[in-house]
Amino acid sequence: MNWNDCIERTNTHSVKWSFPKGDVIPMCIADMDFQVSSAIVEAMNKKARHGIYGYTTFSDRYFESIMSWWKRRFHMDIEKEWISFSPGIIPGINVLLSVLTEPGDGVIIQDPVYYPFYSTIENHGCSVVKNTLLYKDGVYSIDFDDLEEKASRSRTKILILCSPHNPVGRVWTDEELLKIGDIAKRHDLWIISDEMHGDLVYEGFEHIPLFKVDESLLKRSIVCAAPSKTFNIAGLQTSILLIPNEEVRERYQDKLTGFGLMRPNVFGIEGTIAAYEEGEPWLNELLMVLEENKQYVHNYLEQHLPELRAIQPQATHLIWIDCSDLDMQGEELCRFFLEKARVKFDEGFKFGASGQSFVRMNIACPKERVDLALRRMHEAILEHRVKSRISK
Incomplete structure (x- = not known):
């Protein structure tokens, strides 16, 4: 099983890959971008x-x-x-x-x-x-x-x-x-x-x-x-x-x-x-891949994006990210990631009022895609930092 294979899912009736238009990475909807067990x-x-x-x-x-x-x-x-x-x-x-x-x-x-x-x-x-x-x-x-x-x-x-x-x-x-x-x-x-x-x-x-x-x-x-x-x-x-x-x-x-x-x-x-x-051998491999992706996101945010805090999941292929320090909430927060970083997350406010400053990130995809999404987020937040300093 090649866990690094970025399989093309556009034009396959995929809900996850039907919404984003243009060069947007969908890190939303809880299905995986991995092929199933043989x-x-x-x-x-x-x-x-x-x-x-x-x-x-x-x-x-x-x-x-x-x-x-x-x-x-x-x-x-x-x-x-x-x-x-x-x-x-x-x-x-x-x-x-x-x-x-x-x-x-x-x-x-x-x-x-x-x-x-x-x-x-x-x-x-x-x-x-x-x-x-x-x-x-x-x-x-x-x-x-x-x-x-x-x-x-x-x-x-x-x-x-x-x-x-x-x-x-x-x-x-x-x-x-x-x-x-x-x-x-x-x-x-x-x-x-x-x-x-x-x-x-x-x-x-x-x-x-x-x-x-x-x-x-x-x-x-x-x-x-x-x-x-x-x-x-x-x-x-x-x-x-x-x-x-x-x-x-x-x-x-x-x-x-x-x-x-x-x-x-x-x-x-x-x-x-x-x-x-x-399917158990496939699942055991999957869990190791998800563990690597989870840790990679945590380390990247800690090193480059202190405005974001990944709530370390004990289960699921999803990461709940606290974006409180960006001073954006709700629609504005998700629009920022969609338009400025070209990354689509599940909107935190949909999960309840206490999720207004959060987004949900799906990490069940090749590490290359996780890395690209994080780098885009980094570029968008760097620009946001500059604009915030100027406005002050």
């Missing part, structure tokens, strides 16, 4: 050569590949019956909210957080209840006193937990997860745990699935997972919801059928099996 490519080619792409269902091998992955990576036994399908995590959470809430109910999120959570909650007439993360000295933590108070409200029904957290990159410890679970049990709160990035964890840290930390949470929580972020196959539209509660699982599956979303993509099934059965 095992997945071969599985796709084999199915394509078969030549029949009819309605598709789930095989025993599909379920076994998922259960085996969880056993190897997280040392946890999950039951086949828990596994439910969704074409994506956000569609799955939408269906869950239609099952678990009524209009006017409150749903807690821990902002700054993955921005589709906001519209997902509002889609069902529910209220977004913010348990804003604490930010001090470049480290994010959970405000448990605030979480307790908001969970105690009579109309608060659900916490959507982002674990590992997107965009700040925190891997929650077992102690933090136990505290969350205790609050949920005290206040009869459901937890939807989005563990999409659970496989993309850096050395020295361990992702702990919510179910593993406290088995008593099995009946009041759902874990959302997928091979899509791990193996760069989001376009195959196959995600996994683990729902141990039988009643909720049946209601979820009834809703899924009612929405016509019960059948998987023919290539999604093949891609999932190939990823979980044969």
Whole structure:
């Protein structure tokens, strides 16, 4: 696998590469500019050569590949019956909210957080209840006193937990997860745990699935997972919801059928099996590449761009960058990077009000592209420094 190959993605219907016009580097949208594992490519080619792409269902091998992955990576036994399908995590959470809430109910999120959570909650007439993360000295933590108070409200029904957290990159410890679970049990709160990035964890840290930390949470929580972020196959539209509660699982599956979303993509099934059965060596290489890119960004900013602070992620292929010292926020900040540096980031303010002075950078690309983006940022900020001195 050549991790330095800058593969051309323009004119391939890529969302990430369709927006930027002209000489702009997209460091946004959480997919990767790396080719997938050769095992997945071969599985796709084999199915394509078969030549029949009819309605598709789930095989025993599909379920076994998922259960085996969880056993190897997280040392946890999950039951086949828990596994439910969704074409994506956000569609799955939408269906869950239609099952678990009524209009006017409150749903807690821990902002700054993955921005589709906001519209997902509002889609069902529910209220977004913010348990804003604490930010001090470049480290994010959970405000448990605030979480307790908001969970105690009579109309608060659900916490959507982002674990590992997107965009700040925190891997929650077992102690933090136990505290969350205790609050949920005290206040009869459901937890939807989005563990999409659970496989993309850096050395020295361990992702702990919510179910593993406290088995008593099995009946009041759902874990959302997928091979899509791990193996760069989001376009195959196959995600996994683990729902141990039988009643909720049946209601979820009834809703899924009612929405016509019960059948998987023919290539999604093949891609999932190939990823979980044969993709581990590719993933282990990927994590080393991401570690190098992460450290390179940190060192570059520290050496050349003291105005920017990379929040060191413990997981994900994303870096949350604090730009407070640039004295720009929101649209102005992102316009500066887009127009002056010709680099497109995900706008921090979309993740919540506490993200106004931040941008999210995707480092899942060849180091050459990371370096070019950083050098462009450096040139733009050098010019900004000069203009700032003149204006003073």
